[in-house]
Amino acid sequence: MTKQKKFLTCDGNQAAAHIAYMFSEVAAIYPITPSSTMAEYVDEWAAVGRKNIFGETVRVEEMQSEAGAAGALHGSLQAGALSTTFTASQGLLLMIPNMYKIAGELLPSVFHVSARALASHALSIFGDHQDVMAARQTGFAMLATGSVQEVMDLAGVAHLATIKSRIPFMHFFDGFRTSHEIQKIEALDNEDLAQFIDQDALTEFRKRALNPENPVARGTAQNPDIYFQAREACNPFYDAVPAIVEEYMEKLSTVTGRKYGLFDYYGAPDAERVIIAMGSVTEAIREAIDHLVEEGEKVGLVAVHLYRPFSAKHFLGAVPATAKRIAVLDRTKEPGATGEPLYLDVKDCFYGQENAPVIVGGRYGLSSKDTTPAQILSVYENLGLPEPKNHFTIGIVDDVTFTSLPKKEEI
Incomplete structure (x- = not known):
């Protein structure tokens, strides 16, 4: 029963x-x-x-x-x-x-x-x-x-x-x-x-x-x-x-009938542009993916659940083999570092891999700053550029060090 x-x-x-x-x-x-x-x-x-x-x-x-x-x-x-x-x-x-x-x-x-x-x-x-x-x-x-x-x-x-x-x-x-x-x-x-x-x-x-x-x-x-x-x-x-x-x-x-993995993939099976993130931002990213996939875009998300210990094997298994560009979103700032923690972990996983994708990192959502699907569209747009901006920010206008990606119309 x-x-x-x-x-x-x-x-x-x-x-x-x-x-x-x-x-x-x-x-x-x-x-x-x-x-x-x-x-x-x-x-x-x-x-x-x-x-x-x-x-x-x-x-x-x-x-x-x-x-x-x-x-x-x-x-x-x-x-x-x-x-x-x-x-x-x-x-x-x-x-x-x-x-x-x-x-x-x-x-x-x-x-x-x-x-x-x-x-x-x-x-x-x-x-x-x-x-x-x-x-x-x-x-x-x-x-x-x-x-x-x-x-x-x-x-x-x-x-x-x-x-x-x-x-x-x-x-x-x-x-x-x-x-x-x-x-x-x-x-x-x-x-x-x-x-x-x-x-x-x-x-x-x-x-x-x-x-x-x-x-x-x-x-x-x-x-x-x-x-x-x-x-x-x-x-x-x-x-x-x-x-x-x-x-x-x-x-x-x-x-429950609900399936979770250490890393959950969402999006086009043949995605070329992929975001890596964890926490509530993954909900907004899924909305942006649905919008872009409907338009024929090859985009996806890897949502991180088990962050430590970080299993490189499981992570690489979750990223589509077709991925050419990756953006890693961190909800923290570590001044003076070469990048935020999740970004550095992802870079390390791909170090030495044949045909490794281009990987950039960005910061978002500090102090509950709103992160909307429109901002996620900016991240995917950035990944489509010949040279994607690295160490970027979204959700703010940085007119001091010019890290921010362009704001887009809300969808």
Whole structure:
């Protein structure tokens, strides 16, 4: 008998909190815009006794800063409790020291991040990817979602994959643009996802909990004789992550009927001009592609879901063999770098490849600057030029360093 679908009208934060509650025993929280409502939902559900997948009510602890929340979460993980937190922007930066420890100690956890601008020349509470990009070196796997439905679906993949792989995950989506966008989506419940938990991996995690009956030494100081070797010992765990995430994406599709890959391709099968991007901008890009394909243009999109570890094999498999020009869109700025992070990753994947496409990079959407299908048309138009502009911007008029592409009429 086919299970009846359940629909829910909610925003991205509620969708992420809904899944996080299912898989968590402890939530260590501290509010920061635009992530605060995720913690509020979890606190509210715990107060009325909602049960998680394990039949328990989540223990919610509000700390006095994001650094405290990350420290409490680190401790509860070492005690063998599945734990989560929710944050953004400067809050995520305060968690970075503990994130290195959590990843280095192979503790399964998911941080849900409504990605937001960082305070540089000025503070902004609005969305972009500056915060998550500032934490990409911590050793956390990074899973990006671009719509409220994707948040509901792939947040579960992050929780399932972290238990099996032992690698902590940062699940992120665009602040406000996705975190506060209200959509009617298909909801998942405990029964949908409980069946996929790797019980053996969960049992092993519980066994590794600190216990006075079975004392061990952790968090030691190491010297030059062994530190380097021990640091490299984590490699097999990271190598296994792409296959584990792909496995859970396939299992999820048996419940939802929606198929996801580490990298999803959309557009003409013989596309010559392709955009690489992640997050909510992929929705606008799909609209522009539909418009151009109707006019006979050979264009496409590769939407990135698993950003770290970055699987070059899966990425190259998603890009059409016909691609001649690629534009990589980053929602962050790294002054002084030769390019933004996703652009550099894509360039590296194609380095040394025979007949590699021309690759350019651009910035968009900082501090929730609107990114429209018309701006995406400018990107595809730029790719059609004999020498496409590199390190461009869209959505603004840069009359100082002249990085911006020409504005087009809205479609």
